[in-house]
Amino acid sequence: MxxxxxxxxxxxxxxxxxxxxxxxxxxxxxxxxxxxxxxxxxxxxHPGAVAVLALLDDKMIVVEQYRKPLEKSQVEIPAGKLDAGEDPLHAALRELEEETGYKSDQIRHISSFYTSPGFADELLHLYVVENLVKGEARPDEDEFLECEAITLEEAQQYIREQRISDAKTIMAVYAWQLYKLTGSI
Incomplete structure (x- = not known):
């Protein structure tokens, strides 16, 4: 066989x-x-990456940053690449804190998926976190971000306007919508 x-x-x-x-x-x-x-x-x-659907009350935490390949700013969920040998769960919590300042002790894996298997081996691990506690953001020295909390309706509007247009964030918005409808992801 x-x-x-x-x-x-x-x-x-x-x-x-x-x-x-x-x-x-x-x-x-x-x-x-x-x-x-x-x-x-x-x-x-690619070494792989993590992304975080961070939920604060009835809002999702996002960051806006300029994406040179697109020549425009984008609104995205917190995300980043894995360091060599790094556990994806720990990387997700690290990226969340670095980019937004938020910490959490409640994290769940949603899915892992290949971003563009036609030409890349990048595996992205998507997590959801709740029970957020605000701290201080510490972005990388070459990262310029603005953090905000948006509603599901705002996220859907950002998708229509293409302010959100990357796959990981769109997938996170749909997972959040499913979560709101069914109580589980």
């Missing part, structure tokens, strides 16, 4: 490293396709 995870497997023949940066690396893999033909795949390697 065929392993469902290996169905249509593309066997790597050769890997060419192209770029290694602070956050990502890029490589070109030459692969053998299931039909025996050879193709190339451009692959972005």
């Amino acid at each position: 065929t392993d469902v995870h290996k169905k249509f497997e593309e066997k790597t023949i050769r890997t060419e490293p192209i770029f290694t940066g602070k956050i990502i690396s890029l490589q070109v893999d030459h692969v053998e396709l299931p039909n025996g033909e050879v193709a190339t795949r451009e692959i972005v390697k």
Whole structure:
């Protein structure tokens, strides 16, 4: 019987490293396709990331920051990359505090998903936190953020206006909507 995870497997023949940066690396893999033909795949390697749906009373904590690839500011849930060997749950709490100042002792995993499996291996871990306690934000030295608390209706309006347009935040808004309707995520 065929392993469902290996169905249509593309066997790597050769890997060419192209770029290694602070956050990502890029490589070109030459692969053998299931039909025996050879193709190339451009692959972005990423250490993984976390994101946090932080709920305060009837609002969601978000940060607004400029996103250079988009050439505009975006409203997003707190998020960041994993450090080498870092536990995603601890990273989620770390990113929440760094970006917003909020802390919590109530955290639950919602889902882990690949952000763009057609060209990247980034796995993002999404958490929900409640029982927030306000502290002081400590963003990275190259991060310029503004934190706010928005309602579900405001979040949906931001999606329509494309002020929220990244997948992790849209997924978090839909998870929050489900939570409000059913009491569970």
